Amino acid sequence: MLTIKEIAQRANVSRTTVSRVLNNSGYVSEKSRSAVLKVIEETGYVPSQHAQSLRTKKTKVIGVILPKISTETSSRLVKGIDEILSEAGYQILLANTNLAPEKEIENLRLLKSRHVDGIILSATNTEKELMEEIRELAIPFVAVGQNMPGFSHVVFDDYQAAKDAVQALIKRAHKEIAFIGVGESDPAVGVLRKKGYLDAMKENGLSVAASWVRTGIFDLESGRTCMKEIMESSEQRPTAVVAVTDRLAIGAMQYLKEIGLDIPGDLAVVGMGASELSKFITPSLSTIDFMIEEAGKEAAGIILIMIDKDVSNSIKREVEHRFLQRDSI
Missing domain, CATH: 3.40.50.2300 (Response regulator)
Structure with missing residues (x-):
């Protein structure tokens, strides 16, 4: 595997320039950027996720907690979340509660220990113990489906x-x-x-x-x-x-x-x-x-705003619904 030093030598630029291109940070001339990107394309270089995490203190992983991972609702929610997050270079890590409230807290702690950059919870309750656990997370958090005053959330009417x-x-x-x-x-x-x-x-x-x-x-x-x-x-x-x-x-x-x-x-x-x-x-x-996929997109968008802008204030979104008339009435 190529090192940053070797890429710099092939592109005839400094290691700092290569680092800036890889992390999309700092000024780099178009000529130097093109030279680095050409080497990366020719060699198929893939930066080490672990090394990037050490430099940026970001894992580029978002935890998603679902009440029942096998349901169609969860599938549609995850589809919306993943569409937005994957475009931003993030991966998702799924956790299942199987409708057990105590598993929500357990999974919050588990994902925090994995150093995810944020957590999206498809919530089924707003009990005091859960709310206290969320307050102690100290990382971006968004709830979907329940109104949680003081926390970012996406709700339906x-x-x-x-x-x-x-x-x-x-x-x-x-x-x-x-x-x-x-x-x-x-x-x-x-x-x-x-x-x-x-x-x-x-x-x-x-x-x-x-x-x-x-x-x-x-x-x-x-x-x-x-x-x-x-x-x-x-x-x-x-x-x-x-x-x-x-x-x-x-x-x-x-x-x-x-x-x-x-x-x-x-x-x-x-x-x-x-x-x-x-x-x-x-x-x-x-x-x-209830436009579940749209709710997933909204939740993902909020978590990215909170990460990128280091926002701690709660952000609320409400997703519209529509009545579908069919043969049963």
Whole structure:
């Protein structure tokens, strides 16, 4: 492998000039820069990442913590993050929590020990212990999906998205609308989306039967179980249901098909997340598209600003959403 000294000799420039070209820092004449780049191209020289890290005190690695690494949402988020970071010469290091809150803290500590230049967290909670751990990081940090005052974050308007889903059903003359949610440990999905549903019903003068509201977890079977509970326990069956994720909605649809009901003739269904599967099931699922890939790009952009400009102030971005009308309503 060539050394900087050997490149300097071949290009007939100083070692300082070669270093400036490699690190893109300091003034270098166009003639000297071209000479160095020509040698690098001809020899296929690749600078040592370790050596660069020692000089710049940067690893050019960003840690990304995901709640469930196997989901489509995580894949779309990472795609957006990687598109921006790779263009800037950064690599990403993925960590998985498998929806366990304690793993978020464990992974924050692990990534910090790996000396990453920054961390992007797809957050599922805002518990005090997690917030304290983030404060002690002392490196650029961005949360995605949860509002974290005092920290940089990219959020969705979960409250309005749920209202939009309900409103789409009301416009189609539905008045008895059920709801399948998740636990309140997730403020965005578990709290704000439920509040959006309840407020939309109230603002339109519609009552909500207690039996129409069920809480599940983030999987298909939970959606099926919640829908079964709603249909079996309600004196007055709903004519529509809103689920806070597509997986819950698809699970609900499966149960409705099992008992011989027509979708949307007997009961309309709306999900949230715009998953790939939502387009291909029968009937296709009406859903909220949260523009996840765009959120990943925003998070990556923020982390680069914080690194390059040494910004410690929190930066907030909100990503727009849209309602996708399909056959399930």
